[in-house]
Each structure stands twice: as structure tokens, then as C-alpha cells.
Amino acid sequence: xxxxxxxxxxxxxxxxxxxxxxxxxxxxxxxxxxxxxxxxxxxxxxxxxxxxxxxxxxxxxxxxxxxxxxxxxxxxxxxxxxxxxxxxxxxxxxxxxxxxxxxxxxxxxxxxxxxxxxxxxxxxxxxxxxxxxxxxxxxxxxxxxxxxxxxxxxxxxxxxxxxxxxxxxxxxxxxxxxxxxxxxxxxxxxxxxxxxxxxxxxxxxxxxxxxxxxxxxxxxxxxxxxxxxxxxxxxxxxxxxxxxxxxxxxxxxxxxxxxxxxxxxxxxxxxxxxxxxxxxxxxxxxxxxxxxxxxxxxxxxxxxxxxxxxxxxxxxxxxxxxxxxxxxxxxxxxxxxxxxxxxxxxxxxxxxxxxxxxxxxxxxxxxxxxxxxxxxxxxxxxxxxxxxxxxxxxxxxxxxxxxxxxxxxxxxxxxxxxxxxxxxxxxxxxxxxxxxxxxxxxxxxxxxxxxxxxxxxxxxxxxxxxxx
Numbered sequence: 043x044x045x046x047x048x049x050x051x052x053x054x055x056x057x058x059x060x061x062x063x064x065x066x067x068x069x070x071x072x073x074x075x076x077x078x079x080x081x082x083x084x085x086x087x088x089x090x091x092x093x094x095x096x097x098x099x100x101x102x103x104x105x106x107x108x109x110x111x112x113x114x115x116x117x118x119x120x121x122x123x124x125x126x127x128x129x130x131x132x133x134x135x136x137x138x139x140x141x142x143x144x145x146x147x148x149x150x151x152x153x154x155x156x157x158x159x160x161x162x163x164x165x166x167x168x169x170x171x172x173x174x175x176x177x178x179x180x181x182x183x184x185x186x187x188x189x190x191x192x193x194x195x196x197x198x199x200x201x202x203x204x205x206x207x208x209x210x211x212x213x214x215x216x217x218x219x220x221x222x223x224x225x226x227x228x229x230x231x232x233x234x235x236x237x238x239x240x241x242x243x244x245x246x247x248x249x250x251x252x253x254x255x256x257x258x259x260x261x262x263x264x265x266x267x268x269x270x271x272x273x274x275x276x277x278x279x280x281x282x283x284x285x286x287x288x289x290x291x292x293x294x295x296x297x298x299x300x301x302x303x304x305x306x307x308x309x310x311x312x313x314x315x316x317x318x319x320x321x322x323x324x325x326x327x328x329x330x331x332x333x334x335x336x337x338x339x340x341x342x343x344x345x346x347x348x349x350x351x352x353x354x355x356x357x358x359x360x361x362x363x364x365x366x367x368x369x370x371x372x373x374x375x376x377x378x379x380x381x382x383x384x385x386x387x388x389x390x391x392x393x394x395x396x397x398x399x400x401x402x403x404x405x406x407x408x409x410x411x412x413x414x415x416x417x418x419x420x421x422x423x424x425x426x427x428x429x430x431x432x433x434x435x436x437x438x439x440x441x442x443x444x445x446x447x448x449x450x451x452x453x454x455x456x457x458x459x460x461x462x463x464x465x466x467x468x469x470x471x472x473x474x475x476x477x478x479x480x481x482x483x484x485x486x487x488x489x490x491x492x493x494x495x496x497x498x499x500x501x502x503x504x505x506x507x508x509x510x
Contacts, residue, residue: 044137056080066197105130142218157209160227177360333399379488388415388497390426397433405491410434413496428461443498
């Protein structure tokens with residue numbers, strides 16, 4: 043593998059530079075003196091920002107973008123083997139790094155490199171950690187998989203030895219990372235277009251945990267089924283966390299290193315709890331985000347922060363300031379007395395957590411406008427999707443968002459609608475966003491709560507209703 047010498051900035055080209063993560067690392071290298079260029083399929087706010095920084099961006103991926111002065115090319119898994127630009131790079135024998143390899147090399151430059159993994163909750167937990175470290179004046183470098191208002195985007199360049207990043211399991215990306223501290227939030231069945239089954243996924247997380255050095259630390263959700271299989275014989279320190287309040291605990295009989303007890307939710311569904319470390323009460327913590335799942339997310343963020351030397355009063359202050367990352371139970375506005383929330387949830391476990399939190403939020407009818415994400419996920423988890431969406435009073439479905447996949451012709455949103463109908467739910471399917479918007483305008487009533495949900499472009503429906 044090509045090794046970047048960060049003490050000798052060179053000429054780097056990014057294929058797919060407009061992606062939210064790729065753009066952040068392109069800006070990172072540019073900030074530290076590298077000559078950066080890149081290409082993407084179309085212009086966007088992200089590419090405009092890069093151009094404003096002085097980074098050269100080509101629109102359209104073609105062989106002519108690859109110039110003789112390029113020393114290394116960075117690409118993502120989304121770039122296919124038949125991509126003309128990638129083929130030209132290989133023809134010229136220019137060294138290649140995928141995005142994960144670049145991040146892994148970056149992490150070696152930091153004494154306290156922190157990787158946040160898990161099937162769900164990565165962006166939220168990474169954002170919590172980021173705010174805590176910033177509140178503690180630790181000047182961290184941050185890479186988050188969403189937009190965080192506190193850093194004005196998805197990337198922050200700090201000057202300290204602290205580096206915080208998400209670590210995604212898809213295509214085993216995180217197995218290129220080199221963290222000092224890692225978090226495993228949960229392990230669930232997902233990405234079945236890559237993984238064989240849940241055993242394959244668990245093995246991937248096991249390999250991720252093994253990447254920690256002897257003086258490293260793993261913070262793992264002790265409520266994960268048989269989590270000991272993941273942590274067995276690790277050389278690093280293993281610290282567990284979980285909820286012990288009998289009203290919310292999945293495993294109330296368990297003891298955890300970091301624990302939440304005596305959970306209370308206010309009338310807006312935001313929670314507070316007693317925080318314990320190794321059985322000792324430490325402090326009362328209050329959050330400004332909804333749901334018991336966010337209490338769980340906050341526990342490893344607190345644990346990593348304490349282990350990094352941040353005082354508890356600073357941690358509490360930062361968590362209270364945290365109002366969520368973009369598209370994570372994000373309040374978008376109100377129209378005709380209908381409150382509009384947007385959420386990125388695209389897996390049954392995430393949908394269940396979000397809709398459970400929404401049920402405690404003030405409302406008359408709870409509407410969920412859901413856009414399934416990928417054909418593979420929808421087909422494999424169809425009944426689970428129906429069960430989780432059934433927590434809403436009324437469900438509106440759009441077509442499946444294909445993302446990286448092609449339509450196989452054997453699964454559609456109509457199949458999900460049928461499953462929900464069989465559960466006795468009031469469900470509607472519309473093939474266009476315009477039809478959905480018109481239906482909602484005619485049927486949502488004053489006092490209703492409307493959640494647009496999914497990892498695609500479903501957010502635009504709520505924004506359109508609000509005139510944004």
C-alpha cells in the first residue's frame with residue numbers, strides 16, 4: 043500500500059470528491075499544504091465550497107482529469123472498476139488509496155485517535171464526542187458522517203493530538219483504521235448486499251476490535267448479544283456500557299462499567315439519567331435530544347471523554363448544548379399546526395427507536411412518511427420494516443431509493459404496503475413526491491406530528507411543505 047508522507051505534502055486527486063466524507067478529507071489535505079484536485083458527477087454546494095477554497099474540481103469523470111503530476115489518487119467504494127478515470131489511473135500506474143486507507147494513515151498521526159462504530163448511532167455519538175472535546179478546548183480534528191452545526195459541516199481541522207471519526211462496517215471499511223480508542227454501539231443485521239449473514243457481520247466487528255493496540259481501549263455496548271465473543275482475548279482494555287433502569291434495560295441483571303439509571307423523560311421526550319461508573323454514582327446528566335437510544339449513545343461518549351481527561355462538568359455542559367446532528371430527529375418547522383420532523387432512520391431498529399421516541403412527543407396523529415433505502419435491505423428485512431413502521435398511526439410510502447443498486451424487479455414499496463395492511467395499519471403508497479405532498483396537505487391536521495424518514499432524499503418532502 044502507498045504510504046503518504048504527511049511531512050512532505052504532495053499532489054493528490056480525489057475521484058468522487060463531492061461526497062460528504064471525501065470532500066472533508068480533501069479539505070483536510072488542502073489545509074495541510076497538499077495540492078488537491080478532484081472530480082465528481084455533478085456540481086453541488088459541497089463542490090462549490092471546495093472550489094472557493096482553491097481546490098480544482100472537474101465535473102464528469104474522464105481520463106483527461108488525470109494529469110502527469112498526480113502522485114496518488116484517492117477513491118471510494120462507489121467508484122466502479124469500469125470508471126474511465128479510475129481505469130486511466132491504473133493505466134498510468136499511479137498509486138491508489140481508497141478512502142478508508144487514507145483515514146487509517148491519518149489516524150497514525152494522532153495520539154488519541156477515536157473511532158465510533160456500530161450499525162446505528164455513529165453520527166450522533168461522534169457528534170456528541172465532538173462537542174464535548176470542543177467544550178473542553180481540546181481542539182480535535184473531526185470527521186462526522188453528517189452535518190454538525192457546531193463545526194459548520196462534516197469536517198473540522200484541529201491542531202491537537204485528538205482525532206474523532208466515524209467507522210463504518212460496510213465493505214469492511216473500518217478494518218483499515220488505526221484507532222487508540224474504539225466504540226462499538228451495536229451490531230445488527232444490515233448491508234446484506236456485502237455481508238453473508240449476522241455471523242459475518244459479527245466477525246467483522248471482532249476484527250475491528252482486534253485492531254486496537256495493547257494500550258488502547260474498547261468501549262462496547264454490553265447489551266449486544268454475546269458481546270464477549272467480540273471482546274474475547276483482546277489485548278486492549280475493554281469497558282462496557284449499558285442501561286440498568288429496569289423500565290428500559292434490555293438486560294437489567296447485567297453490570298456495566300458505565301451505566302444509566304433512573305431515566306426520566308420530559309414532555310418533549312428529552313431524557314435525564316443518573317450516570318454510574320463501576321457501580322458508583324457520578325452525576326445526574328440531562329440531554330437535549332429525544333429517546334432512550336440517545337441516552338445509550340451518550341454513555342460511551344461520556345466514557346471516552348472521561349478517559350481522555352475531560353471533567354464531568356464540561357461533559358454535562360456539552361451534552362446539554364447538543365441538539366442533534368442534521369437529519370437525526372431534526373425539527374424542521376411547523377405548517378398548519380403540523381410539526382415536521384426529519385430523521386435518517388433506514389433500518390428497522392432505527393425506525394423503532396425513532397418512532398418510540400416520537401410517541402412520547404406531543405401530537406394527535408403520528409404520521410411517518412418513509413422512503414425505503416436499497417432493494418436488498420427492503421427485501422431481506424421486509425417484515426421487520428413493517429413491524430417497526432406500525433408504531434406510527436399513519437404510514438405513507440414512497441418508492442425505494444436505489445442508492446448503489448439496480449432494481450431487481452422482485453421487491454417494491456407496494457410489498458411493504460401489503461405487509462403493513464396485513465398488520466391492520468392505515469398505509470398509503472404514492473409513486474411521486476408531488477402526490478405525497480398533495481396527500482399530506484389534504485389529510486394532516488392541526489396537532490399532528492409528521493416525520494419524514496429514510497436515508498435518501500425524502501427530506502425534501504417536509505422542506506417543500508414548509509416552503510424551504
